[in-house]
Amino acid sequence: MIYVRKADAGEIHTLALLCVEFSNEVAPGRVTKLSIQDFEVAINTLTKRNGNVYVAVSRSSSRILGFMAIAEREALISGGGYLELSDLYVVPDERNRGIGRLMIEYAKSICRIRNIDRLTLSTGVPDHSSAPNTLYVRQGFEFIGPTFRALVGDV
Template identity: 30%
Template sequence: MTSDIRVNQAAIGELEELAAVFDQYRAFYGQPSDAGAARAFLFERFEHRDSILFAARDVRTEELVGFAQLYPVYSSISMARSLILNDLFVVPDARKRGIGQLLLDAALRYAKQTNAKGLELSTAVDNAAAQRLYERNGYVRDEGFYHYYLNARK
């Protein structure tokens, strides 16, 4: 039930809780658990103000049950700012309560408030639940561009 959930723009005072959930998120994507590195990574995002984090809390327990993280990017072609919805995660015990939708709503409100051109995201090809959520919200799968990646650490 979404009325039991509050979503707010996260502050550095929530770092410890966010790091714990962020570590779960990384494990969901097959990364080894590293709570210290998760904390350090999120601390840098706060310190450098290069991402926007939203935290979802159960209002009854005050437990952090999910988060979303946005990164600003810029398009030279359109000369406008967009946001990459890079991370969205709901803890397993809190799923199927509409929390993902609330986090998407918060990201869209933020995009509108900051006059961003739009929101971009990607998800694993086998994450059908996320794909259904995004498509229900009007996100359109990119069929016009191929996306490439080069590992600079090789």
């Protein structure tokens, strides 16, 4: 049995290790500039500021099988607030077991509780037929265009 819950402070190091794994997978051959300690600081800040970091956990082993971060956003043209699923990661040996779907359903339930009618996400995988993008489409997401990013200085 797998369930989703908010991450707690005792899991920051484990989540940081998973973030390194995630970043190496999304950008193979390009070593991230962020260290495990950088990720720990970021996760600690997010969990203290708004508590919107969630983990998928195995009930039997208490092992973290994946994580997601959700941020509440506002946009004038969308008529108010929406939630953004900014990170979603499932450890490789646990994929294709419904964990990503479970986390997306959990994010949707947060939308319903907060009376928010829009959940967005961006993916760094341009191939629409890739496994992550196929999952998103199966979960009701539609492709609405590219995302742009600017890295500003050394953060």
